[in-house]
Each structure stands twice: as structure tokens, then as C-alpha cells.
Amino acid sequence: MTEKLSEVHGPYFGEYGGRFVPEPLIAALDELESIYSSVRNDPEFVNELNELHKTYTGRPSIITEAKRFAEHVGDVRIFLKREDLNHTGSHKINNVMGQALLAKKMGKKRIIAETGAGQHGVASATAAAYFGLDCVVYMGEVDTERQALNVARMKLLGAEVIPVTTGSRTLKDAINEALRDWVANVDTTHYLLGTVAGPHPFPTLVRDFHSIIGKESREQMLELTGRLPDAVAACVGGGSNAIGIFHAFLDDAAVQLWGFEAAGDGVDTPFHAATLSRGVPGVLHGAKSYMLQDKDGQTLESHSISAGLDYPGVGPEHSWLKDLGRANYHGVTDKEAMEAMRLLSQTEGIIPAIETAHALAGLKHLASKLPAGANILVNLSGRGDKDMETAGRYFGLIGDK
Amino acid sequence: MISVEETLQANKDSGRGSLIGYYPAGFPTIQDSVDALVAMAENGCDVLEIGVPYSDPVMDGLVIQQATELARENGFGLSDLFEVIRAVRAKVETPLLVMSYWNPVLAYGVERFAKDLADAGAQGLITPDLVPDEASKWIDTAKDLNLDRVFLVAPSSSDKRIVDNSGASKGFVYSVSTMGITGERANLDKLAKQLVARVKDLSTQLTCVGVGISTPVQVREVNQYADGAIVGTAFVKAYQQSGLAGLVSKTKELATGLG
Numbered sequence: 234m235t236e237k238l239s240e241v242h243g244p245y246f247g248e249y250g251g252r253f254v255p256e257p258l259i260a261a262l263d264e265l266e267s268i269y270s271s272v273r274n275d276p277e278f279v280n281e282l283n284e285l286h287k288t289y290t291g292r293p294s295i296i297t298e299a300k301r302f303a304e305h306v307g308d309v310r311i312f313l314k315r316e317d318l319n320h321t322g323s324h325k326i327n328n329v330m331g332q333a334l335l336a337k338k339m340g341k342k343r344i345i346a347e348t349g350a351g352q353h354g355v356a357s358a359t360a361a362a363y364f365g366l367d368c369v370v371y372m373g374e375v376d377t378e379r380q381a382l383n384v385a386r387m388k389l390l391g392a393e394v395i396p397v398t399t400g401s402r403t404l405k406d407a408i409n410e411a412l413r414d415w416v417a418n419v420d421t422t423h424y425l426l427g428t429v430a431g432p433h434p435f436p437t438l439v440r441d442f443h444s445i446i447g448k449e450s451r452e453q454m455l456e457l458t459g460r461l462p463d464a465v466a467a468c469v470g471g472g473s474n475a476i477g478i479f480h481a482f483l484d485d486a487a488v489q490l491w492g493f494e495a496a497g498d499g500v501d502t503p504f505h506a507a508t509l510s511r512g513v514p515g516v517l518h519g520a521k522s523y524m525l526q527d528k529d530g531q532t533l534e535s536h537s538i539s540a541g542l543d544y545p546g547v548g549p550e551h552s553w554l555k556d557l558g559r560a561n562y563h564g565v566t567d568k569e570a571m572e573a574m575r576l577l578s579q580t581e582g583i584i585p586a587i588e589t590a591h592a593l594a595g596l597k598h599l600a601s602k603l604p605a606g607a608n609i610l611v612n613l614s615g616r617g618d619k620d621m622e623t624a625g626r627y628f629g630l631i632g633d634k
Numbered sequence: 635m636i637s638v639e640e641t642l643q644a645n646k647d648s649g650r651g652s653l654i655g656y657y658p659a660g661f662p663t664i665q666d667s668v669d670a671l672v673a674m675a676e677n678g679c680d681v682l683e684i685g686v687p688y689s690d691p692v693m694d695g696l697v698i699q700q701a702t703e704l705a706r707e708n709g710f711g712l713s714d715l716f717e718v719i720r721a722v723r724a725k726v727e728t729p730l731l732v733m734s735y736w737n738p739v740l741a742y743g744v745e746r747f748a749k750d751l752a753d754a755g756a757q758g759l760i761t762p763d764l765v766p767d768e769a770s771k772w773i774d775t776a777k778d779l780n781l782d783r784v785f786l787v788a789p790s791s792s793d794k795r796i797v798d799n800s801g802a803s804k805g806f807v808y809s810v811s812t813m814g815i816t817g818e819r820a821n822l823d824k825l826a827k828q829l830v831a832r833v834k835d836l837s838t839q840l841t842c843v844g845v846g847i848s849t850p851v852q853v854r855e856v857n858q859y860a861d862g863a864i865v866g867t868a869f870v871k872a873y874q875q876s877g878l879a880g881l882v883s884k885t886k887e888l889a890t891g892l893g
Contacts, residue, residue, distance in 0.1 A: 252765065252767065255692065255763050255788075256799065257789070257791075260791065399703070409691075409692050417814035419790065515740060530737040531688065531738070532737075
């Protein structure tokens with residue numbers, strides 16, 4: 234029982250995780266697990282990935298203190314980990330470069346990916362272009378409409394984007410379709426899963442590839458402030474950027490960890506995506522974790538203004554951290570998130586992704602629970618350029634068409 | 635009540651072979667699905683496989699996805715499953731398995747689901763997204779109630795997994811013919827034949843082949859090397875196109891592939 238929280242590597246996180254997939258996929262998961270465990274501590278692989286991050290991704294990402302924004306939050310200092318400055322505009326590239334390198338090592342010539350907001354799809358298409366791989370991205374039809382700009386980016390990068398017209402036509406169904414493709418093409422294809430959900434080893438390897446966010450910012454905070462932050466905050470959909478920044482702090486018991494979920498119209502309405510706040514444990518997309526479901530075990534549709542958080546599941550490690558009480562999860566409504574998006578834009582000159590704005594909006598709630606003068610580290614997981622149409626319409630900034 | 639295993643074995647011994655027919659509960663309505671399953675049993679299916687409509691069916695192709703989506707839109711709930719089983723059981727003695735993705739079973743409660751399944755008159759459960767590695771509770775429960783538990787093997791399965799999955803199964807082990815999702819295929823993979831040969835070599839379990847079978851010729855071919863042919867999409871499609879009459883003639887047609 235002395236095992237450190239940060240040293241749990243699956244397939245189970247407490248009772249969560251596992252592999253609930255059809256038998257045809259097991260061999261591919263075994264292959265992935267075996268390749269990954271052989272390279273994860275191999276200096277050659279680690280150096281190759283570090284070099285890519287240094288010369289292509291743009292790492293390490295900087296930290297910006299948001300002083301004017303903090304005045305609106307409370308008596309706290311707020312530090313933004315600038316994952317929005319990565320190539321392709323979000324944290325997603327960290328995982329994508331790692332998995333694309335793994336795909337190359339496995340000799341797979343084709344990658345497939347699911348995407349909600351389009352950020353993971355764009356990152357996957359980018360890596361495919363860089364490594365010379367074929368790339369197919371599955372995207373719910375609803376999302377292709379609200380994120381049309383990212384569809385164009387993926388196509389320009391040479392990827393094929395397939396709109397998914399079944400089910401709720403959002404991220405959840407894009408994952409189903411990617412899994413169906415993978416079952417049929419597993420010999421030639423790597424499924425480049427974009428979040429810390431799915432069957433083992435995905436939650437572990439995606440976490441590991443994003444853990445660089447927390448490792449860098451832990452050192453940066455020590456250097457900047459001379460101590461660890463009092464709290465670390467991030468938005469949570471599937472949970473990749475949150476796990477990425479949390480992981481280096483899991484065993485620092487004094488550092489509070491806060492995940493902010495999409496509460497849509499409110500967690501007490503049927504229109505939200507607050508899986509950890511309002512869901513119950515179940516099996517979705519290959520893992521046991523909290524999820525939104527009805528009494529018959531049918532997955533419920535989630536609702537959020539943010540396509541990237543509009544997901545009725547969440548990574549199993551978050552479910553475990555919630556049950557342990559190590560991390561806190563709290564819902565933020567569409568309205569609160571959009572207000573935070575505008576506030577950061579106008580106080581700091583940084584336009585955050587709507588996903589990220591959920592974490593920013595949650596800071597008021599968090600600040601009220603911290604002592605005066607506390608330091609909060611926030612993962613600024615993505616930039617908001619892709620959301621200009623949604624924001625323009627929401628704030629009435631674009632004239633009638 | 636004759637078991638799935640006894641049925642398959644008797645049909646094999648007599649040289650007839652077996653046809654296992656899949657049809658989703660509640661498609662397009664509860665009563666229609668009862669009538670459909672009864673008709674399939676009366677016209678040539680040796681074992682019935684009742685599908686549970688589910689929101690995220692990752693093993694299924696478009697035809698079954700659309701059918702099960704319609705069943706859910708028309709109000710299918712899990713309690714209806716047991717009504718369908720009861721109603722079919724009241725009319726025919728054909729052995730009957732349920733095919734369900736795992737989350738509905740988990741949400742209902744594994745023990746409660748198993749008990750209600752047995753009480754309603756079904757013989758067991760096929761679990762497309764539950765591998766034996768994750769199934770200890772289900773296996774224990776099924777053993778207590780003497781229910782069949784059908785796990786999958788695939789062309790990609792290692793020898794060890796073929797041994798384990800066949801060993802964990804009761805009734806038969808489901809050989810997935812091809813690396814892909816449900817739906818009709820003109821050419822049945824030779825992978826199916828190789829897979830069945832491996833199952834026969836590595837275990838004593840009966841095995842039926844599913845995914846992609848839609849013609850009497852395929853039913854005959856599969857029964858030459860395996861213990862039964864599983865058909866789903868072709869039945870659903872026949873019903874979509876021509877209703878109960880279409881389903882009846884498709885069942886009769888496929889049964890001509892039996893010896």
C-alpha cells in the first residue's frame with residue numbers, strides 16, 4: 234500500500250480501467266502495450282521524442298502570470314501553463330507525436346483518430362504529414378459543422394475527414410466508428426486515441442505523453458515562486474490535459490488538484506457533460522469509469538458549448554482520483570465558461586479555447602477555498618482561434634449573414 | 635429443455651449442421667420482434683440469438699446499428715428483453731441465447747440479469763465486448779445458474795487466448811470469421827476456416843462462425859468445418875426490406891444450406 238499514486242500504470246486504477254473490447258482488438262492492444270513498455274524507458278526513444286518536442290512542438294511551453302485576470306478572481310496569484318503556444322495550438326500534440334513515433338516503430342503506415350473539437354484531429358493530421366503516414370479522422374457530423382475551420386485544416390494537412398452520421402453524431406460516435414475501422418484494419422493501422430480513456434494501455438500511455446506538462450510546470454513554479462503551487466487546475470472532458478498537468482503533483486499531498494467539467498446548461502438540468510459530478514461507474518469505449526448513462530446502461534448524450542468537453546465518459550484514472558478524494562471535480566456552465574473566455578481575452582490578451590475557459594471560470598470557486606495569496610497553476614490547454622465562430626455568434630460579434 | 639450444446643452436437647452428428655439466427659429485441663417493436671424470432675425458429679433456425687439494442691455497438695455494421703437504433707427510438711427498455719424471451723419461449727422450444735454488450739448487463743446488475751435471463755427461459759449470453767479476462771463475476775454467476783457463456787475468438791487471437799476463451803465458454807465459442815464488424819460479405823474469409831482449425835486443434839469446445847454470412851452456400855461451407863453458422867445482418871435486412879414474409883423466406887433459403 235506504499236505505492237505512490239504516480240506509479241500506478243494500469244491496466245486498473247483502483248476498480249477502473251481494464252479492457253472491455255471485442256476479442257479481435259486484444260492482439261493489437263497487446264502489441265501496443267508490449268512496444269510501449271519496451272520503449273518508454275529506452276533512452277533512444279525518449280531522446281527522439283524530446284528532440285521532436287524541442288524542435289517541432291515548441292517545448293518547453295512557458296508560464297505566464299495572469300495578474301490582471303487574477304484581480305477578477307480573488308486574492309490569489311494565477312499562473313498559466315501555455316500549452317496554447319504549442320504547434321497546432323493545444324496540448325494534444327504531446328500525445329500525438331509520441332503515439333505517431335510508436336506507430337512508426339510498429340511498422341504501421343496508417344493512423345486513424347477521433348476528434349471532437351478538431352484539435353486532436355488537427356494534431357493527428359499534422360503528425361501524419363510529418364511522419365509520412367496516411368491519416369483518417371472520424372468526426373461527428375454535428376462537430377464538423379460547429380468546427381468547420383478545423384475540418385479545413387485537417388484536409389489541408391492531407392487527412393481524410395469522415396463525418397459520422399450514426400448515434401448522437403458527436404465525439405462518442407466518432408470513437409465508435411474509429412474502433413470499427415480499427416477492428417477491420419488492425420494489421421496496417423494504429424488507432425491514435427486522443428484522450429486518457431479507452432482500453433488499456435491507452436489511458437496510461439496518453440497520460441505519460443502528456444505528463445511532460447506537469448513535469449515542466451512543477452520545475453517552472455519552483456523556479457518562479459520558490460515553492461509548489463497551492464492548487465493545480467484544468468478542464469476535464471476525457472481528461473488528457475488535466476491528467477497531464479496533475480500527474481507530477483499526485484504525490485504532493487499539499488497541492489490541491491481541481492478538474493472543471495462542462496456543466497452545459499447546469500448540472501441539475503439534463504443538458505450537461507459533467508461525468509464525474511453527475512455520472513455513475515459503467516463501461517464505455519473499452520474501460521470502466523464514471524459515465525453518463527440511464528438505468529438500462531444506455532449512454533446518455535452529453536451537452537456542452539465546447540465540442541472538446543462534450544463527452545459522456547472520462548478517463549479511468551480521474552474516476553480513481555475522484556473516489557480517493559485526491560482530485561476534486563466541479564461543473565462549470567456554458568455561460569460561466571464564455572464569460573471567462575472573454576475575461577481572459579480582455580485582461581491578458583490571450584484568447585483561450587472554450588474547453589480551457591471552463592478551467593478559468595472554475596478559478597473563482599477554487600479561490601474561495603484557498604488561503605489569501607495562494608498560487609494557482611492552470612493548464613491553458615488550447616487557444617481559441619478555432620472557436621471564433623461560436624464566440625462570435627455567442628457574443629454577437631459577427632454581423633447577420 | 636434441450637441445450638445449445640446438445641442441439642449443435644446432434645445436428646453435427648446427423649450431418650445436418652446448424653443455423654443460428656440473430657435478431658434484435660424490440661425491432662421494430664416488441665411484438666414484431668417476438669413474431670420474427672418465432673418465425674425464424676419455425677422455419678429453420680436451430681438456435682436463436684436475441685440482440686439487446688445498445689447505444690454504442692462497436693462490433694456492429696450499419697444495418698444492425700440502424701435496426702437497434704430504431705428499436706431504442708420505439709421505446710425498447712431492458713425489462714422488455716425478458717418479455718421477448720418469455721413470449722418466444724411460450725411458442726417454441728428452440729434454444730435461445732441473448733447477445734448483449736456489457737454495460738447494459740452491468741447497469742442491470744450481473745446477478746440480477748443472469749437470474750432474470752434464466753427465469754425467462756434463455757440458455758445464456760453472448761458477450762461481444764467482454765473478454766474472459768474481465769468476466770470473472772459473470773463466469774461465476776453463469777456457473778451457479780448453469781447458463782451458457784459464449785466468448786469470442788478471432789483470427790488475431792493468440793493460441794493461448796484461443797485455449798482460454800474456448801475453455802471459459804460454455805455452449806460454444808464464437809469464431810469471428812473476419813477482422814471486421816457485422817455485415818454481409820461476398821467472400822467469406824479463408825481466415826474463418828483457419829481459425830476454426832486452430833480452435834479444434836487447441837480445444838474440445840464446439841465453435842460456430844459468425845460475421846459476414848448471408849447465403850445458403852456460405853451456411854453449407856461453414857458447417858463443413860465448424861459446428862454452426864451464425865447469421866444476423868441478412869435476417870435484419872430481409873425484415874427491413876419485406877417484413878415478416880421476407881424474413882420467413884430468408885430463413886427458409888438459408889436453411890437450404892443445411893444438410
